């Protein structure tokens with residue numbers, strides 16, 4: 003009898019403990035932290051530990067009645083929201099079935115509007131020359147002097163689409179852990195990130211802010227930071243025990259997180275008006291949606307706040323795996339431009355994801371090192387494995403794009419290896435297109451990817467071909483996997499002078515010249531600065547068609563020199579027409595490329611096709627392509 007009573011007591015005790023601790027998974031988070039610490043440097047072990055604990059935590063949370071009730075009808079919808087038709091039907095149900103509310107903090111907005119002073123309203127700080135000194139950049143990659151002179155609580159301009167101001171979101175939203183990894187971040191820039199999140203987020207939605215220090219050595223990030231953050235009960239600081247790199251630092255933060263949602267931010271950001279509810283709302287409606295805010299630009303010199311060029315665009319990549327942005331195609335444009343839109347890949351460090359979904363997806367591949375490629379991995383994975391990804395125009399976060407990265411990033415090998423891992427695990431036969439452009443990747447070891455392939459298998463993920471056809475179907479228009487044939491290539495010889503276009507003496511941005519043609523001479527073997535490609539994009543680049551550089555012939559006026567600039571792929575002032583009369587016509591300025599034999603300069607001039615110095619001969623041409631290019635111009 004006594005034994006029976008004791009057992010009963012034990013059972014009751016356990017049940018009480020479960021009710022107290024399991025809903026917020028507090029103990030589990032501690033457990034996981036320890037696991038990661040124990041894993042030490044080895045990301046695989048750390049990730050594995052987190053994954054293991056996650057399974058238990060998820061099961062526990064599902065058993066907790068409170069949480070079950072909170073998600074209500076939404077839970078049903080969340081699971082079913084993959085089929086588009088189902089989703090639309092269910093959303094209609096949600097609109098009528100669940101209450102929505104205005105999440106704006108109208109008082110705070112009013113207070114912000116009245117602020118004046120340095121950098122307030124996101125205005126550029128008026129710099130003196132002394133403040134421009136280079137030392138200010140050396141440690142941060144942006145002007146920390148200016149940052150220090152701007153309030154930590156500075157106001158930002160509300161540059162959202164006007165419709166955002168009246169949008170309502172679900173009354174019951176999941177809360178979030180905001181994870182902010184940092185390494186040797188500046189004091190005021192880090193604090194302003196935290197202040198902006200606290201100031202512009204409904205308190206009820208912030209479970210915690212987790213600052214994850216990747217082994218910084220700057221003094222202000224040690225005790226001083228801890229003392230400062232002690233005033234904010236929601237902020238906690240985790241630290242790695244050695245330099246782990248961005249990816250594992252984010253994973254450490256994520257594995258310690260207790261919120262329903264994990265929101266990753268960079269350590270030099272400013273959250274704008276009502277940035278959080280629009281993100282959480284999408285996740286509440288479909289827990290398998292990963293959402294990204296619009297990323298605005300905080301100038302690294304004067305801290306002025308403005309949109310990126312083009313503002314709302316889809317995330318994409320080229321076949322060397324450089325991140326690119328492409329316009330939203332008409333088919334995907336919403337009647338209300340402030341509505342969320344689908345994006346094939348995210349830019350990187352700013353996104354929100356349901357915590358359990360993140361771990362179901364395996365978090366980041368623990369085999370990824372330091373930095374780079376992880377945005378592709380998580381993006382491909384979420385799309386191919388039954389989720390989706392959206393950019394949210396009503397959620398805006400400013401980010402300081404640094405002038406340069408102020409600390410040593412051991413990229414090179416690890417970036418290549420990361421990209422190879424992503425290609426090997428997720429990109430199927432499309433990986434070949436990368437290896438064609440990056441032959442050095444072909445035989446590079448990606449390490450052991452068996453666990454990642456198994457995950458892909460277990461989650462029943464779709465093929466990369468599906469991803470390219472259904473999600474990134476517009477990408478090939480801008481970045482075709484197979485480069486269409488060039489229109490002309492080889493040396494460009496001037497008829498009047500017999501000289502060739504040459505980039506020899508030019509750094510990027512300096513004017514092109516004509517020089518003695520080198521083809522057939524000894525120099526040509528090692529010096530191919532006279533080989534150019536008139537590409538399918540109708541721009542002209544150094545290099546032969548298989549190996550073009552990313553610099554383009556660029557002219558700004560009908561009399562300007564012709565210089566090499568970064569190719570923007572948007573035609574405009576880099577668009578050229580090679581006409582039958584052998585002139586190189588520049589439609590935007592209505593002028594033609596000309597040269598001067600005596601000073602060897604190349605410049606734009608009023609078109610005069612009978613002038614031999616305006617006639618140019620490409621070594622090779624593809625007449626079909628040329629004719630196609632010239633179909634629609636007045637020749």
Ligand SMILES: [Mn+2]
Pocket residue numbers: 268269270401402403404
């Ligand atoms: Mn950054």
